[in-house]
Amino acid sequence: MKRSWLWALSFVLIAALIVPSAALAQGTVTILGVWGGQELEVFQRVMDAFTEKTGIKVQFEGTRDLPTVLETRLAAGNPPDIAAIQGPGQMHQYAERGALVDLSKHLDMNNIAADLGPAWIELGSHGDGFYGLMIAADLKSLVWYRPDQFAAKGYQVPTTWAEMEALMEQMVANGDTPWAIGVESGAASGWPATDWIEDIMLRTAGPEVYDQWVNHEIPWTDPRVREAFEVFGKIVLNSNLVYGGPVTVLSTNFGDSVNELFTNPPNAYMHRQASFITSFIREANPDVVIGEDVDFFLFPPIKEEHGNPMLGAGDMMAMFNETPEAVEFMKFMASAEAQAIWVGGLGKLGTNNKIDPAVYPDDVTRAMAEALNSAEVFRFDGSDSMPSAVGSGAFWEALVMYIGGEDLDSVLEYIENAAQEAY
Amino acid sequence: MKRRAGRLTPILYVGPAVLFMVVYQLYPAIHTIILSFMDRRSETFVGLDNYRYVFTSSTMLRAFRNNLLWVVFFTAGTVGFGLLLAILVDRVKYESLAKSVIFMPMAVSFVGAGVVWKFMYNYRPPGANQIGLLNQILVVLGLEPKGWLLESPLNNFALIAVGLWIWTGYCMVILSAAYKGIPAELLEAGQVDGANDLQLFWHVIIPEMKPSLTVVVTTMLVNVLKIFDIIYVMTNGNYGTEVIANRMYKEMFQFANTGRASAIAVVLFLIIIPVMYANVREKLKGES
Numbered sequence: 001m002k003r004s005w006l007w008a009l010s011f012v013l014i015a016a017l018i019v020p021s022a023a024l025a026q027g028t029v030t031i032l033g034v035w036g037g038q039e040l041e042v043f044q045r046v047m048d049a050f051t052e053k054t055g056i057k058v059q060f061e062g063t064r065d066l067p068t069v070l071e072t073r074l075a076a077g078n079p080p081d082i083a084a085i086q087g088p089g090q091m092h093q094y095a096e097r098g099a100l101v102d103l104s105k106h107l108d109m110n111n112i113a114a115d116l117g118p119a120w121i122e123l124g125s126h127g128d129g130f131y132g133l134m135i136a137a138d139l140k141s142l143v144w145y146r147p148d149q150f151a152a153k154g155y156q157v158p159t160t161w162a163e164m165e166a167l168m169e170q171m172v173a174n175g176d177t178p179w180a181i182g183v184e185s186g187a188a189s190g191w192p193a194t195d196w197i198e199d200i201m202l203r204t205a206g207p208e209v210y211d212q213w214v215n216h217e218i219p220w221t222d223p224r225v226r227e228a229f230e231v232f233g234k235i236v237l238n239s240n241l242v243y244g245g246p247v248t249v250l251s252t253n254f255g256d257s258v259n260e261l262f263t264n265p266p267n268a269y270m271h272r273q274a275s276f277i278t279s280f281i282r283e284a285n286p287d288v289v290i291g292e293d294v295d296f297f298l299f300p301p302i303k304e305e306h307g308n309p310m311l312g313a314g315d316m317m318a319m320f321n322e323t324p325e326a327v328e329f330m331k332f333m334a335s336a337e338a339q340a341i342w343v344g345g346l347g348k349l350g351t352n353n354k355i356d357p358a359v360y361p362d363d364v365t366r367a368m369a370e371a372l373n374s375a376e377v378f379r380f381d382g383s384d385s386m387p388s389a390v391g392s393g394a395f396w397e398a399l400v401m402y403i404g405g406e407d408l409d410s411v412l413e414y415i416e417n418a419a420q421e422a423y
Numbered sequence: 424m425k426r427r428a429g430r431l432t433p434i435l436y437v438g439p440a441v442l443f444m445v446v447y448q449l450y451p452a453i454h455t456i457i458l459s460f461m462d463r464r465s466e467t468f469v470g471l472d473n474y475r476y477v478f479t480s481s482t483m484l485r486a487f488r489n490n491l492l493w494v495v496f497f498t499a500g501t502v503g504f505g506l507l508l509a510i511l512v513d514r515v516k517y518e519s520l521a522k523s524v525i526f527m528p529m530a531v532s533f534v535g536a537g538v539v540w541k542f543m544y545n546y547r548p549p550g551a552n553q554i555g556l557l558n559q560i561l562v563v564l565g566l567e568p569k570g571w572l573l574e575s576p577l578n579n580f581a582l583i584a585v586g587l588w589i590w591t592g593y594c595m596v597i598l599s600a601a602y603k604g605i606p607a608e609l610l611e612a613g614q615v616d617g618a619n620d621l622q623l624f625w626h627v628i629i630p631e632m633k634p635s636l637t638v639v640v641t642t643m644l645v646n647v648l649k650i651f652d653i654i655y656v657m658t659n660g661n662y663g664t665e666v667i668a669n670r671m672y673k674e675m676f677q678f679a680n681t682g683r684a685s686a687i688a689v690v691l692f693l694i695i696i697p698v699m700y701a702n703v704r705e706k707l708k709g710e711s
Contacts, residue, residue: 068676093679097464187659244548247570250662251546267551389678400661404573414481422678 028057029325032073033084034066038279042345049341050332056325067388074099079320082329087316087384088123089391091132094318101319102129106327112334119378120351124316135333136348137314139368140274140381141199141299144258144281148293149266161203161302171269172240179235179242180268181249182257183403190396192254193232193403194383195311196272201228202309203302207377210309214382216390216423220416221409229408231302236403243268246403255280262288272299274313275368278347291364298371309377313384314351315342387422394418452692459685463678473686483687486665490648492579493586493666497647500587502640505594509602510628512595522599526592533589537656540585544571544657575663582664585653590646594639601635602628634705641702648695667691 035043040062047058061080063069067090073079079099085091094100109130113121116134124132150157153174158164168178183192202210205224212218213225239245243260244252258277260267262285271277278290288294301308317333319326332338336354343350344359349369360366372378383391394415402411462469477483512521528536545555549567553559558568571581605628613627629636651668658664660673667687675684 065676067679071676071679187655189659189661244551247546247573248548250573251570387678389680393673393678397661404662417480 027055027325028059029082029323029329030059030061030080031082031084031329032061032063032066032070032080034062034064035060035084036062036064039346042342045345046333046338046341049338050329053332054328056328058329067392074320081321081323081326082317082319085132085316085318086392087313088132088380089383089385089387091124091316091318092126092385093387094320095126095129095131099320100126100131101322101326102131103133103319103330104130107331107334115334115336115352115354117351117353123380132316132318133330133334134314134316134351135339136343136346136350137312137372138274138276138348139372140195140311140313141309142273142275142296142368143299144261144271144273144277144294144296145269146261146266146293147295149261149269153269155269157297158300160300164300168235168241176266177241177243177268178270180257180260180271181236181242182252182254183249183399184251184253188392188396189250190398190400191383191392192273193236193399194391194395195274195381196232196236197228197399198379198382199272199299199311200231200302201225201382202311202377202379203299203306204228204231206303206306207309207379210379210382214385216386216419220412220419226408226412229402229412233402233408237405246405249403250400256284259284261294275347275349275365278364291362295364296368307376309379310372310375311379311381312372313381315348386419389422390415390419455685455688455692458681459689461682461685463680463682465681469682473682474690476683477686477690482665483667483670485663486660486667486670489579489664489666490650492576493583493647493650494644496580496583497586497590497650498640498643500583501590501594501643502598502636504587504591505639506598506632506636508591508595509599510624512599513602522592522596526596528589529592531589533652534656536585536589537653540588540653541572541657544581546570546573572658572664573662578658578662578664582653582657585657586647586650590643594643597635597639598632601632605631634708637705638702641698641705644698645695645702648691648698 031047033043040060043060047060051057061069066083067086070079070083070085074094085094091100103124107130112130120134121130123134124130126132145157149155153171153176155167155170156163158167171178181192181196183190185191198210201213201224204227205213209218209224213222218225235241236249237246242249243257249257254273255277258271258273258281261269261271262281281288281290281294298308298310317330319330334352336350336352336356339350339352340355340359342348343355344361347361347365349365349372350359353373357366357369360369383395385391386395394417398411398415401414402408458465459473460468460470462472508521508525512518512525515521531539542554543556544558545553546558546568547553547555549562553562553568555568555571557571561568569577572578609627609631610623613623618626649668650666651672654660654664654666654669655672660666660669668691671684671687671691674680674687
């Protein structure tokens with residue numbers, strides 16, 4: 001009895017190992033991504049449209065721990081055909097290792113150049129090849145506020161850093177708290193603060209120095225990096241300027257902290273976060289109308305000579321297996337047709353400039369798309385472009401230490417040590 | 424015929440087990456040791472560089488210090504409370520109910536326990552509604568809420584408390600069985616000789632339970648040296664709570680540094696071996 005049961009079990013196990021690989025043989029493309037919930041629903045619509053058009057089936061696997069899963073599957077020689085990776089940093093690492101397929105061999109690059117701005121092609125290039133396709137972007141240099149509350153208190157939207165500092169002083173004098181910040185994000189805690197540093201760095205040191213910093217051509221102990229941390233520190237370490245002080249900043253989830261704007265009276269008046277925060281606002285406060293009850297202004301310029309560069313991030317797709325089905329899918333993702341579904345459903349901003357502005361769900365998103373297109377300078381999220389031991393390691397940890405009260409010099413040295421080994 | 428079968432039988436019985444051990448235990452262990460002397464992509468030999476990192480970087484030194492904290496307080500806590508509870512529940516009528524309740528956290532996954540306790544320790548600023556039970560209690564008592572998971576070294580003890588919550592029941596169940604195995608005559612003889620409860624405990628109960636205690640202590644030591652889930656879920660090693668296994672995970676899967684992760688694995692392995700040896704030896708003694 002017992003033995004036959006064991007036989008049955010081993011048969012099931014062996015079958016489980018064989019059957020999936022057999023099912024993948026023909027007309028299927030496998031995709032690995034971080035998406036779940038609403039994002040996955042919309043991506044499902046993109047995949048359905050693709051299947052309808054080409055007859056090729058799509059198998060999507062979602063994981064919140066994408067680098068781990070991808071690393072394991074690569075090591076096992078069994079990568080997905082396509083993965084939605086974190087950004088240029090990961091793309092460079094994989095391209096360097098020879099794990100990626102050069103898309104310029106398969107896509108019509110003249111078409112791509114006509115459809116995507118040069119900034120997006122540059123972001124996806126490594127050496128002579130084109131490896132990372134940006135399918136959508138998020139704008140990060142945004143400060144969210146409530147126009148009705150600003151009007152009631154006589155606060156003006158600041159357009160320069162001097163005005164911003166005056167506004168913060170005015171709020172404190174009124175007994176109000178200017179900022180709501182939360183950097184808790186499970187195993188990724190600290191990342192929301194890296195966006196602050198990047199936005200400040202672009203405005204205090206300028207885009208050229210920003211690039212040098214991201215590529216580690218200047219050390220983390222450079223006075224210009226230090227300055228960016230200090231500007232952020234003046235706000236985040238001051239309990240008058242940020243709701244609840246540093247302990248609250250560290251223990252509040254990034255998606256929850258914006259809710260301090262919607263208490264009565266508001267616990268805080270401003271929140272700096274990327275465009276995606278609107279979906280968090282809607283979920284926690286169903287009555288709030290985006291664009292009326294809450295709106296954004298652009299993170300103001302700090303040093304005049306550097307103007308007002310835009311910081312952003314986006315969804316990048318890269319191809320790991322050279323199959324005709326995967327090539328078809330990449331072609332599809334570059335098209336305005338596919339991107340319209342994706343950005344229209346999620347309020348992201350498309351990279352294909354043939355997208356009809358009417359697909360954006362509301363005026364706020366259209367305004368963001370316009371800000372992105374009219375920006376003189378655009379830079380990709382620096383931490384996503386650095387090697388992961390820095391960009392999603394030491395940089396995150398260091399900001400948590402800094403907000404926790406550790407000395408700035410030792411914090412910067414900590415990242416510098418990690419950076420010297422990682423680049 | 425019969426003799427040949429006799430010679431083959433042990434090979435047939437032991438063979439598969441040995442094969443599996445070699446493929447799944449010995450080979451990976453040796454491979455890991457080789458990788459620990461190579462660079463992040465396992466391409467070039469780098470000598471002792473990875474071990475230099477393990478023994479000199481501030482991050483790893485902190486991880487060692489924290490693991491030591493865990494070893495002392497977690498092991499003493501689980502075994503101490505387990506033993507105390509094993510003896511106490513023996514004297515009450517609702518013994519099985521009490522034991523079930525204390526044992527129940529074992530049924531929760533570590534990740535689940537971490538998430539639950541993260542809510543317990545949740546911090547909101549003074550004046551706001553507290554979501555976390557512990558801070559609500561502090562507020563009701565008129566005290567300021569505390570950042571349980573943020574303030575070092577308090578946070579390490581807050582994490583160890585979660586470990587105790589999970590594992591104390593396990594220690595209690597095993598020790599309770601061992602306690603019940605002590606012959607009643609032995610305890611009576613002690614009482615007749617005039618020993619009080621405390622003397623009985625130290626001079627009769629503890630020596631009689633020594634084999635089980637050794638197994639429980641060594642099992643807890645191995646557990647605690649490998650401790651990972653609770654830290655990964657609750658702080659990810661931030662705020663000065665890093666431990667060896669969490670660092671190993673980060674180096675391997677987040678930073679893709681195979682050499683360093685392997686070196687950490689080897690060091691952890693070397694620390695655990697003597698404990699495992701004691702554990703196995705005691706188990707074998709119990710069987711013979």
